[in-house]
Amino acid sequence: MDVKLGRVVITGAAGRMGPTVRTGLRADADHLVLVDREPVTVEDETETAVAADVADLDTLVKAFEEADAVVHLAALSDEAPFDSLLDTNVQGTFNVLEAARRAGVRRAVLLSSNRVTGSYPIHHHVFPDEPPRPDGLYAVSKVAVEALGQMYADTFGMEVVALRAGSFKEEPTETRDLATWLSPRDCVGFVRAALTATGVSYVTAYAVSANARRFWDLTVGESELGYRPEDDAAQFAGRFADDDPFWHGGPQSGDRATPEAVLEHLPD
Numbered sequence: 567m568d569v570k571l572g573r574v575v576i577t578g579a580a581g582r583m584g585p586t587v588r589t590g591l592r593a594d595a596d597h598l599v600l601v602d603r604e605p606v607t608v609e610d611e612t613e614t615a616v617a618a619d620v621a622d623l624d625t626l627v628k629a630f631e632e633a634d635a636v637v638h639l640a641a642l643s644d645e646a647p648f649d650s651l652l653d654t655n656v657q658g659t660f661n662v663l664e665a666a667r668r669a670g671v672r673r674a675v676l677l678s679s680n681r682v683t684g685s686y687p688i689h690h691h692v693f694p695d696e697p698p699r700p701d702g703l704y705a706v707s708k709v710a711v712e713a714l715g716q717m718y719a720d721t722f723g724m725e726v727v728a729l730r731a732g733s734f735k736e737e738p739t740e741t742r743d744l745a746t747w748l749s750p751r752d753c754v755g756f757v758r759a760a761l762t763a764t765g766v767s768y769v770t771a772y773a774v775s776a777n778a779r780r781f782w783d784l785t786v787g788e789s790e791l792g793y794r795p796e797d798d799a800a801q802f803a804g805r806f807a808d809d810d811p812f813w814h815g816g817p818q819s820g821d822r823a824t825p826e827a828v829l830e831h832l833p834d
């Protein structure tokens with residue numbers, strides 16, 4: 567589909583997902599503004615790099631000038647001390663949305679996480695409108711990310727899509743990935759759809775490949791964003807034991823949903 571994306575800001579462009587999203591959007595964007603606190607090297611005149619922390623609202627407002635959309639990837643992307651999660655993920659997302667509002671950016675795509683519902687049992691098929699069951703404090707911060715997006719949509723009329731990403735990897739590396747894998751191709755597909763879908767006010771959708779064993783419902787992504795994922799982790803099933811205890815029961819986030827995983831980052 568030939569849809570121009572205009573000028574797109576990508577925060578967190580130096581992370582794991584950033585290069586895939588950047589490459590995937592490049593052909594259809596007029597210009598990409600690559601924001602990260604880590605260095606990013608531009609590849610040609612269609613890109614601009616901005617070294618910035620998402621704590622710095624003024625710099626974000628300048629970076630967002632004349633942008634049509636922002637894809638907000640920058641985050642602490644796993645369990646961490648709660649004050650750091652609040653700073654980077656919650657205050658940082660507020661700053662990104664507020665900079666977008668001030669700069670007149672029409673659409674924001676926020677990367678949330680499957681882990682906001684990670685404490686549902688593996689045999690429960692989760693729809694995006696079910697109550698959150700965060701598996702830890704990282705996931706709590708992503709619940710707040712989604713709430714900020716909903717508020718900016720309802721209160722300020724910004725178009726916001728929160729994508730609850732699965733496990734973004736080249737290929738599955740653990741048993742759970744047979745359910746949760748998000749392939750690079752489908753990652754780009756979801757982000758692109760989140761940028762181009764029409765009639766969006768606020769949407770939360772799972773961004774996961776079409777894995778036969780997935781836990782999450784994909785109909786919102788298809789009906790609201792018009793994207794149906796293409797890959798299925800089942801092609802890698804032979805690499806993992808069929809009788810792995812993970813499939814016998816317990817939370818969808820597996821070991822990530824244990825007390826130890828949270829306690830490790832709490833102050834003494």
Ligand SMILES: NC(=O)c1ccc[n+]([C@@H]2O[C@H](COP(=O)([O-])OP(=O)(O)OC[C@H]3O[C@@H](n4cnc5c(N)ncnc54)[C@H](O)[C@@H]3O)[C@@H](O)[C@H]2O)c1
Binds near residue numbers: 658734
């Ligand atoms: N990778 C996954 O499997 C996965 C799964 C679910 C959700 N997500 C979410 O998707 C997004 C991208 O994930 P990722 O795997 O690329 O994460 P990552 O940790 O690899 O990259 C995050 C990027 O954000 C930048 N960053 C962190 N704090 C910053 C700050 N204060 N200011 C500016 N930049 C900052 C980092 O420098 C890094 O380049 C994150 O929001 C993550 O929570 C990722």
